[in-house]
Amino acid sequence: MTQAHTGSSPAPAPLAASAVPAAASVRRRHPWLAPLVPVSPRTRWLLGLSFFVLFFAIWALATLGGFVPRTFLADPLAMAHEGWLLFTQYGFLGDIGMTVWRVLGGFALAAVLAVPLGILMGAYKAAEAFFEPFVSFCRYLPASAFIPLLILWAGIGETQKLLVIFIGSFFQIVLMVAVAVGGARRDLVEAAYTLGANSRGIVRRVLIPGAAPEIAEILRLVLGWAWTYVIVAELIGSSSGIGHMITDSQALLNTGQIIFGIIVIGCIGLVSDLFFKQANQRLFPWSAIQ
Template sequence: MKTPRDEDAGEAARPARHPTRKKPKLWSIRGQVTSQTYFFIACIGIALPFAAWIALNSSGVVPRIFMPTPIAVGERFITWVSDEGFGGDFWISISRVSLGFFASLALALPLGLLSGTFKPAEALLEPAMDFVRYMPAVAFVPLMLLWCGVGEGSKIAVIFVGTFFQMLLMFADDVRRVPMQQIEAAQTMGATRREIVYRVIFPSAAPAMLTTCRITLGWAWTYLVVAEMVAANSGIGYAILKAQRFLATDKIFAGLIVIGLIGLIQDQILRALHTVLFPYLKGR
């Protein structure tokens, strides 16, 4: 007969069984996919609206004058590039967005850092910012025209007003999400208040702040088109408004697609910058 000791020895001699690893499911909650799979799904997501556009256009439900074909839009874009000054419209819109956005960033970043770190600064800034941010930026256009004239200053000012107040409040919220344990650890090691702000709080909040920049950059493009439609004689928004007057819907579609592509490229640049600056967050 086998004794319990013999059975234990037999069990020890057997190779250890390792549980088989299951492949992660594609639709698992907060799961990960390969870069190839991500790219493939992203292409499908971009192609679906165009497929719906083609299907709706082919059905004849909407007249071609109101919804041109993708081919007609592409041909009109080529005409815009070759004969209608697309290059000038493109660069003037890019410069307006850049100046307005970076002006907001230069002011909102330090104020948001102060407001999220110190309660007196929060009490001083945030009630006023909450009050102003609910005022639609479009309503400021007449004032900007009176104060800044019809030149570049009014367009940049509209973009600034449309992004600054929300950016400041979002930066302050990003700062408040920094764990208090990090601040207390720095205080225990004798760090000064300045060192805690610039070596603990700001580096910890920087990834979320960059995400905030991605969001508000989209708003900057929205307010650019508003500004160019009201008081401008150049830019992509002005070209769209001019096309509307002549029922040139193919050029309107082309302008909208151009703005979407520019925004997508800028967003991907900021996403790549996020990966480069904060590689330790990859996969989160």
């Protein structure tokens, strides 16, 4: 009985041993098929660029091939021509500048006020209990629903547009920052108390530095949402901006200008997103966020 037991137990070992080299071989030969295996920066750029090439190729095939009427969707060549006219004849560069200023102004105002409140809620549970229900309630209110009231209160000028972006960004930042700060490692907090830190020192030297990379990532994400709010704000009662141009183009059924305006927004957002990523990596090199 003893010999039979010892002879049968090692049976699964060859299977487990062979699985490890096989998995390693798959990762070496086909790294894109293995979960969570990073790719090189060059491969990342090539893959990202290839999607844009494929997207424009399908778009050109659908429009230039006559599968989609140009009244409903302009082809890439017509879109590029309309974009050239926007810059050379219609002062579109000024519209871009106004939209960028509105996004940055409203977003900066929201961040300056929301980040400290989020840190307060994440660090102190009493503050979280006091503010969290109201902030959660407001987070579900669409910013566009406030536009009629904001026009009554602030008119159709720049203040109204900044407030739309502020409302759309503020409550999201508050809750996300509170969650980031509240998720601090308890062992670090206990170690700081053991070393003689007080409550204020815990917040300043443990909670904020630990959550800073994630807070920066939160701001990067919410900045993308701010672009959707500014276009909504510019669709009503605006005489400048990318949203105003899109509204005028829609009245003229000029889909080329509409698509060009959308692409410009995407390009500006992509550049700002890359800038945020690079800045976060330089400011917080200890962070694992990429």
